[in-house]
Amino acid sequence: MxxxxxxxxxxxxxxxxxxxxxxxxxxxxxxxxxxxxxxxxxxxxxxxxxxxxxxxxxxxxxxxxxxxxxxxxxxxxxxxxxxxxxxxxxxxxxxxxxxxxxxxxxxxxxxxxLKIKDVGATFPFKVGVHKSCHGLRGLRLGSCSEIVGDSYSYIENLLQNVNGTQIMPLSRADECCGFGGTFAVTEEAVSVKMGKDKIKDHLDNGVEVITATDTSCLMHLEGLVNRNNQPLKVMHIAEILNSQITETL
Known part of the structure; x- marks a missing residue:
């Protein structure tokens, strides 16, 4: 291969x-x-x-x-x-x-x-998964809340086997963060409000680290988190799956 x-x-x-x-x-x-x-x-x-x-x-x-x-x-x-x-x-x-x-x-x-479930990572933190729109509804990387059927998520499948990681359930798990590429520029106020709502959902559910398959969404959320001095860290899923962290961030 x-x-x-x-x-x-x-x-x-x-x-x-x-x-x-x-x-x-x-x-x-x-x-x-x-x-x-x-x-x-x-x-x-x-x-x-x-x-x-x-x-x-x-x-x-x-x-x-x-x-x-x-x-x-x-x-x-x-x-x-x-x-x-x-x-x-x-x-x-x-x-x-x-x-x-x-x-x-x-x-x-x-x-x-690859048919691999456990990549051998260690990451002892409470993780919230942001399901980016293109991946979720375009590539079908996970199930959507509006569709009746079996629940699944490839990113959560892998995180479940990361040593020490707790996946924290969200109230609105597959809601858009508001980035949307150029939408964040042309509709800044709406984009910011959507991002703040998404971050609040993570905070309300005890999340320490937000992760996703798209750095663009994470960049949007990280900017809002940093601007408002909120107690969250933002990391791409690749960083977590490649991690051997055993202590606090």
Whole structure:
């Protein structure tokens, strides 16, 4: 199995520790990982801003960099969703179809491709899971509260086997945090209120650390937490699954 690692632009620029944790975790799980140096943005920001046609170059570059891999893994549900669902704007060559079919969000890849439940991590804290919208309703990384059926969550499946971690139930578990890409810019007041409501839900339920599959959502929540001096830490799921922390943060 040859795996290409895609690190989204905002992680590369603002949260490089998430990219490092993803690489280290995959290597611990005995995955042959390659980081194509020519990779750039997947094109999602331009598409979300109404400039989808302007993103064709980014899409084609993505395919060129990852077309020869068995799987593409990324610590971003929204980027994985964008490639899977929105690359129909470019010609559907065999390479494009291969990339779209074989890109996976990190937890999805570990649970459903590697078939691993316990990654050997230690993280003795009370964790609240933020289920990002693209991952939840787009990639189906978990069950949605509005749909009657069996309850599941790939991120919680992995956290349940992390030594010392307590998953804290939330009152509104799959509610949006308000980030929504450019929504946070164009509708700032609404976005902030949604974020504050989400943080309150975590605080009310005794959460010490908020985690998610998308650093973009976590960036939004972390900004509000820091601005209001609230007693919460924000960490990407890759950092927790790669952790061997045995004492307080």
């Amino acid at each position: 040859k795996v290409g690692l895609f690190i989204p632009c905002y992680i590369n620029q603002l949260y490089p520790q998430v990219g490092i944790a993803t690489l280290e975790l995959l290597e611990k799980l005995k995955v042959e990982v390659v980081y194509p140096p020519g990779q750039t943005c997947c094109g999602q920001p331009m598409a979300n801003s109404g400039y989808e046609n302007e993103s064709e170059g980014a899409c084609k570059n993505f395919v060129e960099n990852f077309k020869d891999f068995d799987y593409i893994v990324t610590p971003s549900g929204s980027c994985a969703y964008h490639v899977k669902k929105h690359y129909n704007i470019i010609e559907q060559t065999p390479s494009v179809k291969n990339v779209r079919n074989n890109i996976y969000e990190l937890c999805d890849f570990i649970v459903n491709i």
